[in-house]
Amino acid sequence: xxTVTVTRLLRFNAAHRVHNPALSxxxxxALFGKCNNPHWHGHNYTLEVSxxxxxxxxxxxxxxxxxxxxxxxxxxxxxxDHRNVNVEVEFMRDVNPTTENLVVGMWRQIExxxxxEVRLVRLKLWETENNYxxxxxx
Amino acid sequence: xxTVTVTRLLRFNAAHRVHNPALSxxxxxALFGKCNNPHWHGHNYTLEVSxxxxxxxxxxxxxxxxxxxxxxxxxxxxxxDHRNVNVEVEFMRDVNPTTENLVVGMWRQIExxxxxEVRLVRLKLWETENNYxxxxxx
Amino acid sequence: xxTVTVTRLLRFNAAHRVHNPALSxxxxxALFGKCNNPHWHGHNYTLEVSxxxxxxxxxxxxxxxxxxxxxxxxxxxxxxDHRNVNVEVEFMRDVNPTTENLVVGMWRQIExxxxxEVRLVRLKLWETENNYxxxxxx
Amino acid sequence: xxTVTVTRLLRFNAAHRVHNPALSxxxxxALFGKCNNPHWHGHNYTLEVSxxxxxxxxxxxxxxxxxxxxxxxxxxxxxxDHRNVNVEVEFMRDVNPTTENLVVGMWRQIExxxxxEVRLVRLKLWETENNYxxxxxx
Amino acid sequence: xxTVTVTRLLRFNAAHRVHNPALSxxxxxALFGKCNNPHWHGHNYTLEVSxxxxxxxxxxxxxxxxxxxxxxxxxxxxxxDHRNVNVEVEFMRDVNPTTENLVVGMWRQIExxxxxEVRLVRLKLWETENNYxxxxxx
Amino acid sequence: xxTVTVTRLLRFNAAHRVHNPALSxxxxxALFGKCNNPHWHGHNYTLEVSxxxxxxxxxxxxxxxxxxxxxxxxxxxxxxDHRNVNVEVEFMRDVNPTTENLVVGMWRQIExxxxxEVRLVRLKLWETENNYxxxxxx
Numbered sequence: 001x002x003t004v005t006v007t008r009l010l011r012f013n014a015a016h017r018v019h020n021p022a023l024s025x026x027x028x029x030a031l032f033g034k035c036n037n038p039h040w041h042g043h044n045y046t047l048e049v050s051x052x053x054x055x056x057x058x059x060x061x062x063x064x065x066x067x068x069x070x071x072x073x074x075x076x077x078x079x080x081d082h083r084n085v086n087v088e089v090e091f092m093r094d095v096n097p098t099t100e101n102l103v104v105g106m107w108r109q110i111e112x113x114x115x116x117e118v119r120l121v122r123l124k125l126w127e128t129e130n131n132y133x134x135x136x137x138x
Numbered sequence: 139x140x141t142v143t144v145t146r147l148l149r150f151n152a153a154h155r156v157h158n159p160a161l162s163x164x165x166x167x168a169l170f171g172k173c174n175n176p177h178w179h180g181h182n183y184t185l186e187v188s189x190x191x192x193x194x195x196x197x198x199x200x201x202x203x204x205x206x207x208x209x210x211x212x213x214x215x216x217x218x219d220h221r222n223v224n225v226e227v228e229f230m231r232d233v234n235p236t237t238e239n240l241v242v243g244m245w246r247q248i249e250x251x252x253x254x255e256v257r258l259v260r261l262k263l264w265e266t267e268n269n270y271x272x273x274x275x276x
Numbered sequence: 277x278x279t280v281t282v283t284r285l286l287r288f289n290a291a292h293r294v295h296n297p298a299l300s301x302x303x304x305x306a307l308f309g310k311c312n313n314p315h316w317h318g319h320n321y322t323l324e325v326s327x328x329x330x331x332x333x334x335x336x337x338x339x340x341x342x343x344x345x346x347x348x349x350x351x352x353x354x355x356x357d358h359r360n361v362n363v364e365v366e367f368m369r370d371v372n373p374t375t376e377n378l379v380v381g382m383w384r385q386i387e388x389x390x391x392x393e394v395r396l397v398r399l400k401l402w403e404t405e406n407n408y409x410x411x412x413x414x
Numbered sequence: 415x416x417t418v419t420v421t422r423l424l425r426f427n428a429a430h431r432v433h434n435p436a437l438s439x440x441x442x443x444a445l446f447g448k449c450n451n452p453h454w455h456g457h458n459y460t461l462e463v464s465x466x467x468x469x470x471x472x473x474x475x476x477x478x479x480x481x482x483x484x485x486x487x488x489x490x491x492x493x494x495d496h497r498n499v500n501v502e503v504e505f506m507r508d509v510n511p512t513t514e515n516l517v518v519g520m521w522r523q524i525e526x527x528x529x530x531e532v533r534l535v536r537l538k539l540w541e542t543e544n545n546y547x548x549x550x551x552x
Numbered sequence: 553x554x555t556v557t558v559t560r561l562l563r564f565n566a567a568h569r570v571h572n573p574a575l576s577x578x579x580x581x582a583l584f585g586k587c588n589n590p591h592w593h594g595h596n597y598t599l600e601v602s603x604x605x606x607x608x609x610x611x612x613x614x615x616x617x618x619x620x621x622x623x624x625x626x627x628x629x630x631x632x633d634h635r636n637v638n639v640e641v642e643f644m645r646d647v648n649p650t651t652e653n654l655v656v657g658m659w660r661q662i663e664x665x666x667x668x669e670v671r672l673v674r675l676k677l678w679e680t681e682n683n684y685x686x687x688x689x690x
Numbered sequence: 691x692x693t694v695t696v697t698r699l700l701r702f703n704a705a706h707r708v709h710n711p712a713l714s715x716x717x718x719x720a721l722f723g724k725c726n727n728p729h730w731h732g733h734n735y736t737l738e739v740s741x742x743x744x745x746x747x748x749x750x751x752x753x754x755x756x757x758x759x760x761x762x763x764x765x766x767x768x769x770x771d772h773r774n775v776n777v778e779v780e781f782m783r784d785v786n787p788t789t790e791n792l793v794v795g796m797w798r799q800i801e802x803x804x805x806x807e808v809r810l811v812r813l814k815l816w817e818t819e820n821n822y823x824x825x826x827x828x
Binding site for chain 5: 066
């Protein structure tokens with residue numbers, strides 16, 4: 001059977017500040033400017049989750065997208081939506097919530113939740129309509 | 139000369155929580171659910187600012203859009219971008235920062251900053267890609 | 277209190293054919309061309325539902341958007357999503373499901389389901405990214 | 415029958431410079447800055463054409479959107495697409511091609527080409543994703 | 553000459569139901585839920601067709617995009633637009649029209665129609681704004 | 691540290707004509723049709739610039755996106771925005787400004803301006819909402 005990549009988009013919004021807890025406040029302010037605002041700011045994020053595998057002859061699916069959505073909602077979206085990433089998100093504890101670190105944290109949440117027959121091949125996380133990050137597990 | 143409406147879009151992001159300071163925490167939680175999260179959440183907002191007036195025979199403009207952008211940046215965007223609306227925005231002091239109240243507050247900031255020859259006729263404020271509010275000064 | 281218009285977007289997809297049951301097949305084919313295909317075609321529709329009212333001093337809302345979404349899902353989206361509009365949608369029985377007729381049918385479904393304090397002022401229904409219709413109850 | 419507004423979007427691209435031929439080069443440069451570049455610049459424009467009328471009982475349409483598209487292509491899009499608005503567009507001869515003046519010129523082209531049973535009620539012309547103008551014939 | 557990938561987007565709409573003709577109706581209903589609705593549903597699809605090759609020194613093109621569009625319209629879009637994929641599309645005969653199977657069927661239609669100097673490297677097919685599949689011929 | 695790809699989008703508009711200066715006017719007209727219009731046409735371009743590297747432990751960034759934006763504005767956007775690509779852009783001198791050649795020219799401008807710790811891995815240039823090109827330096 002042909003091998004195809006299928007992608008589901010999910011949207012959530014959250015507060016954060018870019019802040020490295022290992023550095024002083026002055027260093028953080030110098031490095032991150034307004035993104036370091038101690039009173040927080042926030043974003044509407046869009047996450048594209050891509051899994052790859054052979055098309056199942058019985059279903060015609062690589063994977064049921066409803067099940068993919070459920071897995072990502074349970075392991076990621078329900079934990080970050082309408083939350084403060086620095087303060088409330090266990091899988092980002094002590095991590096500076098840049099988009100880069102956030103996408104890596106999400107990979108570690110999603111990958112173990114997927115069924116064996118597919119492989120997580122790409123996460124693409126939009127922070128604004130002008131920037132996004134992609135991670136492939138490397 | 140014909141009368142035309144011209145619109146400039148501006149984008150910003152901010153943290154907030156939906157919270158009426160005149161109510162108890164329990165009442166706020168009951169009314170606003172996850173939008174009342176005390177640790178905040180946030181959005182990428184898009185604001186559409188529409189002014190109406192006759193086309194100026196000399197310029198062919200209702201109003202120079204660069205000047206409109208500057209006026210809105212100075213009176214609104216610079217005050218809310220990468221900010222916490224509940225805590226840091228003077229024109230929203232003691233106001234519950236719903237999208238409805240936010241758009242009214244922005245109207246009061248923008249209208250006095252516009253030149254006489256145009257009339258502010260509509261603000262449209264997108265909170266997410268699934269909801270927006272419109273205000274015409276009524 | 278200021279009066280504001282708030283809008284919620286909802287998305288669904290459906291099959292249909294443009295077909296006037298009062299006309300002959302030949303007349304339908306001549307009038308509607310490929311949109312009259314007897315084997316159906318379909319669309320991803322986007323519906324923008326706009327209600328207008330004063331901002332409630334207690335909530336800061338014109339109307340809780342979660343309640344608006346629930347009302348529209350119950351009276352419209354649940355009845356048309358993943359359905360055939362000609363065959364399965366009671367509120368479009370014997371009606372030619374053009375976008376024009378569909379938006380009027382939806383108005384009649386939604387309006388009685390809204391609370392007294394708001395007024396339904398506009399439905400905007402996108403059939404494709406190149407066309408939409410607006411209805412204000414006229 | 416209910417009265418509905420139907421809108422068709424059309425896209426084209428063109429070169430132009432913002433330039434008032436009644437003014438000196440120095441005045442134009444001072445007024446319009448980089449938009450006055452004598453070597454031209456250009457845009458991908460999107461035009462939204464809205465007509466209003468009762469729903470026809472026979473067709474279920476306010477107006478056949480294919481006929482609306484044809485009328486706008488013939489009177490506007492074919493004349494401006496892949497063209498220089500200042501140099502090649504007869505209906506903009508001696509007119510400074512700001513978005514304001516362009517939308518008024520387009521109105522004068524489209525309105526006489528429409529059938530009697532509909533009324534042209536709005537043109538909305540996007541110049542970039544950050545600005546648009548609306549004209550209602552006023 | 554540098555090697556570049558060029559992509560053309562095409563849009564169409566169609567009716568379908570997710571249904572494996574080798575299974576019973578009960579099995580289909582259990583597997584596919586509302587997507588198996590026997591009365592069909594439908595979508596506005598967007599197809600992104602990507603070809604790769606060296607830039608031609610004479611034209612500056614990898615391939616004339618007008619010719620690419622024509623090839624895809626002739627081999628795919630004209631066959632599926634305003635159609636029922638299960639019933640009317642020869643290249644999907646006896647195939648369950650999931651997005652995965654549809655993109656593979658389209659690859660087999662498009663690839664033989666392309667000129668020798670380019671290689672079809674990716675099809676990306678959006679079914680809704682929340683999901684898409686990618687196929688690279690594997 | 692994980693390796694991530696980060697992307698910044700930038701927008702500009704410009705005039706151009708597709709024209710190979712090594713060919714006769716008749717050959718150009720035959721090859722390029724309306725895109726060869728001697729009076730120019732233009733576009734709103736969107737450029738997606740992707741760089742790849744390990745996440746910096748101190749900043750949580752692959753690269754500060756503000757610095758990436760500044761580098762691309764200085765080496766590309768400031769040179770083409772509101773310009774005529776055929777006439778005014780030094781890095782496209784004597785080059786036929788197809789989207790393919792434009793993206794290669796931009797690569798040669800951007801790559802030397804990036805810091806050592808990241809690698810430019812992809813430029814994606816949208817000419818209209820219906821076509822784009824991608825270049826990876828090959």
